Amino acid sequence: MPDTYQITTLENKLRVIAVPMKERNSVSTGIWVHVGARHEEPRLGGVSHFLEHIVFKGTHSRTANQIKESIEGVGGSMNAFTSEEYTCFLAKVGRKHFENVFDVLSDMVLHASLKDSDVEKERTVIMEEIKMTQDQPSQLADELLSEIVWEGHVLGRPIAGTLETVGAMSAKDIGGYRDIHYQPNSITIVAAGDINQDALLCSTQKNFSQKQKPPANQEEPFAKKQQKPKTKLFTKATEQTHLAMALHSPPRDHEDEYTLDILNVILGGNMSSRLFNEVREERGLAYDVGSGVRRYQETGAFVVSAGVDNKKVKEAIEVILKELEKISKEPVSADELRRAKDFYLGQLELGLENSMNQMLWAGENVVTLGRIRTVEEVLKRVEAVNPDHIRRVAQNLFKTSSLNLAIVGPSKSEKEFGDLLHFTHA
Numbered sequence: 505m506p507d508t509y510q511i512t513t514l515e516n517k518l519r520v521i522a523v524p525m526k527e528r529n530s531v532s533t534g535i536w537v538h539v540g541a542r543h544e545e546p547r548l549g550g551v552s553h554f555l556e557h558i559v560f561k562g563t564h565s566r567t568a569n570q571i572k573e574s575i576e577g578v579g580g581s582m583n584a585f586t587s588e589e590y591t592c593f594l595a596k597v598g599r600k601h602f603e604n605v606f607d608v609l610s611d612m613v614l615h616a617s618l619k620d621s622d623v624e625k626e627r628t629v630i631m632e633e634i635k636m637t638q639d640q641p642s643q644l645a646d647e648l649l650s651e652i653v654w655e656g657h658v659l660g661r662p663i664a665g666t667l668e669t670v671g672a673m674s675a676k677d678i679g680g681y682r683d684i685h686y687q688p689n690s691i692t693i694v695a696a697g698d699i700n701q702d703a704l705l706c707s708t709q710k711n712f713s714q715k716q717k718p719p720a721n722q723e724e725p726f727a728k729k730q731q732k733p734k735t736k737l738f739t740k741a742t743e744q745t746h747l748a749m750a751l752h753s754p755p756r757d758h759e760d761e762y763t764l765d766i767l768n769v770i771l772g773g774n775m776s777s778r779l780f781n782e783v784r785e786e787r788g789l790a791y792d793v794g795s796g797v798r799r800y801q802e803t804g805a806f807v808v809s810a811g812v813d814n815k816k817v818k819e820a821i822e823v824i825l826k827e828l829e830k831i832s833k834e835p836v837s838a839d840e841l842r843r844a845k846d847f848y849l850g851q852l853e854l855g856l857e858n859s860m861n862q863m864l865w866a867g868e869n870v871v872t873l874g875r876i877r878t879v880e881e882v883l884k885r886v887e888a889v890n891p892d893h894i895r896r897v898a899q900n901l902f903k904t905s906s907l908n909l910a911i912v913g914p915s916k917s918e919k920e921f922g923d924l925l926h927f928t929h930a
Contacts, residue, residue: 509866509876510701517689518712521870522704523696523862531602531697532860534594535613536867538692539685541663542588542723542800547672550665551681553586554630554673559593559612560584561622566611574608582609586663588800590871596860599698603707606695610711613686623675631671634664641746641912642811644738648910649748652734653805657726688714692870696862726803728752733907733925737918744791744811745913749824751906753806756799757873762885763893764797764806764901769844770836770894771795771827772808776843778827779808789813789820801872806901814914821909821924829927832898835891845886852882902927 512520540552562568575582580597582605593613597605637643647662654660664670691712695704730752754760772779772795783793793810808828812820836844855861856879869876904926911921 508878511870511876512701512705514688514709514712516712516715518708519692519870520701520705520708521692521694521866521876522699522701523694523859523866524700525697525859525862528697528859529599530596530859531599531695531699532594532596532863533602533606533609533695534592534693534863534867535609536692536694536871537591537593537613537686538589538690538871540587540589540591541661542658543685544658544681546658546661547669548665548677548681549661549669550630550663551669551673551678552591553664554626554670555616555678555682556584556586556591556593557626557630558618558622558678559616561626562617562619563611563615564617565615566608571608571612575605578605580605588659588663590868592864592867594860594863596697602695602699602703606707607711613691614711614714616682618675618679618682620675623673623678627670627673630664631667634662634667634670637662637664641740641742641744642748642809644740645746645748645910645912646809648736648738648912649750649807649908652736652910653750653752653908654726654803655730655734658723659726659800659803688712692867694863694867694870696866697859726800728803730908731905733904733909733922735909735911735918735922735925737915737921738910738912739914739916740912742913743814745814745817745911745915746811747809747817747821747912748910749808749821750805750908751901751903753797753799753804753901755802755804758804760893760897761799762882763889763897765848766841766844766886766889767831767894767897767901768795768797768806769848770840771831773844774847776847778831779810779824782827783810783812783820783823787819787823789816789823793824817911817913817915818920818924821921825924825927828898828902832895832902832927834895836894838891841889841891841894845889849883849886853879 544551578601582595584593593609595605651660693708779793783789790810790812795808798805808824866876907925
């Protein structure tokens with residue numbers, strides 16, 4: 505991983521970053537657009553995700569088959585994904601095919617044809633994707649959780665939209681959204697592998713020479729107003745109850761970011777974690793249990809999820825809350841803290857051996873922070889975390905008033921679970 509990164513900003517405000525990696529024969533490329541689900545007006549919920557899909561259907565100069573064959577036909581791979589705050593179109597291919605593949609990706613992003621017939625076909629695909637999520641209890645619990653954590657805000661809406669919004673969306677709607685938001689100052693080009701800055705700049709300037717239009721309106725920031733625990737239950741005939749619990753946490757690039765990451769590893773980040781050991785190994789309440797951290801520009805959430813025996817949901821919730829409270833009262837040991845740090849840093853370093861992960865790391869950093877963190881910076885901040893930091897962050901995080909719980913399963917009463925949502929200290 506480089507000690508420093510060169511970020512070149514073109515005259516039209518588009519940013520370009522190459523991450524040279526020695527002894528690589530491939531290049532992983534990403535075209536990042538700084539727009540996602542949170543930038544959508546309510547009637548266009550899911551349009552970012554719809555647009556991500558539809559660009560693969562063809563451009564003014566390439567059919568869908570020509571797009572696929574130009575990349576897969578030379579042994580490469582391509583994909584795309586949409587988040588709340590950005591969209592990424594990516595490909596990995598051998599170095600000798602980079603220029604052609606970059607032309608294809610650029611053509612898709614800038615010149616997708618958005619034919620009515622293609623929109624109708626893809627609409628059905630996306631609506632089936634939404635139905636699939638609703639049929640998968642763990643994913644449904646996650647969506648329900650977002651609805652109550654960010655209640656009344658766009659962050660609480662599903663990235664794919666709803667059957668109603670996707671069903672009503674037209675090619676004109678999608679094209680208008682693209683024309684407003686897919687502007688040079690909202691695009692970052694990143695490539696990692698057998699590539700250098702000059703080569704990437706040359707390809708970028710050839711494909712992205714358009715001028716900047718007036719900027720789009722900015723989204724409304726989230727303001728936390730929660731004062732008591734919230735519960736949402738979706739009654740469904742399942743063999744296992746799926747629960748997702750969340751508490752409001754600091755936003756991206758907060759001073760406690762790495763303390764929270766290490767806290768997460770200790771609690772539920774791997775098979776050595778406290779929640780895994782207590783909920784699964786010791787009590788046999790769940791097959792799958794873990795935790796994670798979500799971060800956005802002005803807010804975040806610490807999330808615990810589990811699939812548990814239908815008859816033991818209450819016990820599982822009580823055990824989870826007990827473990828969260830315990831870490832806010834008792835300092836972690838030096839050995840446990842060391843293992844968590846080594847796991848976190850080891851996962852980072854192993855991941856960044858891969859050119860695609862390097863591209864994703866650099867791209868997400870630039871899009872969300874405007875800069876790229878180095879491993880040395882992360883190492884320094886992680887190593888500075890101590891038991892007092894862990895306990896302070898846990899005490900600020902694990903408060904009764906901040907608890908949210910979503911459940912999907914055969915239960916029929918929210919109250920029986922809502923009554924469990926409290927910590928003894930707050």
